[in-house]
Amino acid sequence: MMWLDAVLFGGLVLAILAWAALSAYILQVQRRREATRAALASTLARLERMGSEPLAARLDAVRPLLSSATRELVMHGAAERDLAPHVFETLVALIAERWTLDALVTDASGHVSERDKWRRMTALRILARFSHPRLIELLARAVDDADADVAAGGLALLGRSLDPRAVDLLVGALASPRLLASRVAVYIDQSPQHLGAKLTGLLHHADPVVRQWSATLLARYPEEKIEHTLAELSTDPDPRVRKAAIQTLGRVGDQEAAACAIHLLTDPIPYVRAHAVRALGELGRADQADRVSSLLGDGDWWVRLAARESLEMMGAEVWPVLVRCLDHGDRFVRNGAAEVVQNLGVLDSLIMLEAATDNPAGSKLAMLQRIASAGGVRFTESLVERAGPVVGPRVRRLLDTMGLEHVGAV
16 A cells, blocks of 8 residues: 555645646746736837837837737737827837738738637727728628627727728618617717718618617718608607607707607607607797696606706796696696796796895795795705805795795695
8 A cells, every 4th residue: 555655645746846837837927928018018108208200210219128029919009099109100010020911911800719809809900090901891801700899899990980981881780680780870970970871871771770770870960851751750660760760850850850749749658758858849849838748747757857858948938838837736747847947947036036025026926836835845945055045044934934844745
């Protein structure tokens, strides 16, 4: 049995030695990486100070500093978005000198492993910055890739591109059943190019999600003559499309848009009603305040909120409508109307004026009492707070005379 113990002991010793060797190797690799990263940081800092010097001088300065740096490390430095132009130019020139730019094109063309994927996405960012002649081809390939990260990276770069070909790729991606339309829409929205005509062509796409996002994104292009087409989409069988259509019409439409919004105030889907009522506010249709005020009592909270916001957008012209709402049988309507009055600043003006008067008019006191009662106890307390330390006590006394010192929601 002693021989077995000796074998086991020898195996243990070998395992310990192997573990120690592996640990030493990992530590050595880690130190080497830290040293090269430090060298890169030092190089970037030095290049920042050499902005006025020619490229040849900058290259002479960085060659010895990055002599042992890997291509991945230099690529990592060149891909940083905040690099000054002259720093980026120097690092790209170093890559071209040491490894050739064709190596970047190869990296950007495809990937197999996770390491290859990192190289691909990094290479694409570098090539995009100096508009390589094959960039659009490489980005098109990236967008078609099955890897979601690569596709998203390609779309992000297309969304920043000034190349006219990027427009077709972005719009094609929006209509692609393989890509998430909401994600593609983010990059289209960021694009510095004009995509109005292309998006208009998608308003009758078979996929309702494509119609929805096309209608939503067209709000960026008020100069496009799309009111009639969007008006047609306001009756789309898909509620998401109806919502998007009326949302954009509220921003770019006119008479036809208002008619669509009025029609959608009775839509069975709450979020469609909410956007319809908000559209009337954005269009400044104070003449429709009565219709909008009726939604202060809607069964959906978001619709009630949209109605309040819409009335506020219409301004002080809606005052007569709000006064009538103060006696409404629905407490949501009363409270909503009182809140709009407060947010418009009308109530504060009335309260401050009457609080400063020794003999407040009875008719005005009655009006204030109706408004404050509809708003509830927190409503009256906020009036006192906003009045400040000087006028606040006078406002409190005025509210006391109206029996509103402890008013509750009605």
